[in-house]
Amino acid sequence: MILDLNKWHNALSDMKQRYQQAPVFPHIAIDQFLDADTLQQAAADFPPISGDGWIHYQHVNEDKGGLNKRDLIPPRLLAIIDRLNSPDFVAWLSELTGIPNLVPDTALEGGGLHQIERGGFLNIHADFTVHPHHRMWRRRVNVLVYLNDDWQDSFGGHLELWTRDMKQCFEKIRPDFNRCVIFNTDFDSYHGHPTPLACPEDRTRRSIALYYFTVENKPPGKVATNYRARPEDGLKSLLIYLDKQALALYNAIKGATGINDEAVSKILRWVGKLRGRR
Numbered sequence: 001m002i003l004d005l006n007k008w009h010n011a012l013s014d015m016k017q018r019y020q021q022a023p024v025f026p027h028i029a030i031d032q033f034l035d036a037d038t039l040q041q042a043a044a045d046f047p048p049i050s051g052d053g054w055i056h057y058q059h060v061n062e063d064k065g066g067l068n069k070r071d072l073i074p075p076r077l078l079a080i081i082d083r084l085n086s087p088d089f090v091a092w093l094s095e096l097t098g099i100p101n102l103v104p105d106t107a108l109e110g111g112g113l114h115q116i117e118r119g120g121f122l123n124i125h126a127d128f129t130v131h132p133h134h135r136m137w138r139r140r141v142n143v144l145v146y147l148n149d150d151w152q153d154s155f156g157g158h159l160e161l162w163t164r165d166m167k168q169c170f171e172k173i174r175p176d177f178n179r180c181v182i183f184n185t186d187f188d189s190y191h192g193h194p195t196p197l198a199c200p201e202d203r204t205r206r207s208i209a210l211y212y213f214t215v216e217n218k219p220p221g222k223v224a225t226n227y228r229a230r231p232e233d234g235l236k237s238l239l240i241y242l243d244k245q246a247l248a249l250y251n252a253i254k255g256a257t258g259i260n261d262e263a264v265s266k267i268l269r270w271v272g273k274l275r276g277r278r
Contacts, residue, residue: 124230
């Protein structure tokens with residue numbers, strides 16, 4: 001068994017209240033979310049970031065890897081992804097969030113497996129609002145499941161949740177093994193882990209990332225990933241802004257042409273090697 005959904009159905013009344021009345025924006029962290037033995041076996045198959053198919057997102061606002069090619073995701077990890085995209089789980093997710101008629105993105109655009117090496121980071125941001133290849137799909141919910149055994153506070157990599165005015169981080173969530181974080185992806189649901197990862201060289205921050213949408217009757221407002229500077233970022237704020245504008249242009253081209261991230265990833269990785277990053 002991957003997921004005991006009956007267990008979470010029985011807890012739904014309390015969880016709905018915690019989620020929908022959470023401070024700043026709806027969110028919840030759930031420990032021991034999946035069957036621990038199943039997840040442990042799947043985690044043992046987690047592919048190295050140097051392997052085939054990984055997209056390397058390397059620019060001012062992020063340094064991380066993503067793998068969303070179904071034929072390259074190990075079967076036990078893919079089974080978990082498919083379970084969390086199944087109709088009964090998505091129906092439960094709609095109940096939890098209060099957002100009816102959620103649909104999963106089985107193409108895993110921007111999702112799938114995520115992995116971050118020592119020194120990697122993801123600046124604070126609100127997620128893109130419309131699926132790149134489905135103009136009527138409005139992004140509504142993120143589900144993250146962490147696969148990090150014995151994660152230490154000193155490693156960093158905590159998921160930071162920030163206030164709408166970007167004046168303070170109001171919650172930090174350590175990416176512990178079998179911890180699931182669910183949150184609404186609104187225009188101002190600011191989150192990320194901006195401090196470079198300080199884990200040992202032989203460790204990485206690993207997660208499953210899944211996104212859920214609603215199909216709208218008219219095109220929803222389209223906004224690319226909105227990176228934001230923290231108060232302490234100082235002059236770096238300008239670089240964060242300029243990089244965000246470049247990414248918005250790329251996403252517009254991506255939506256118009258159908259291009260995927262793989263070619264751009266190869267270019268970014270090559271640039272990273274020139275910088276001595278890899």
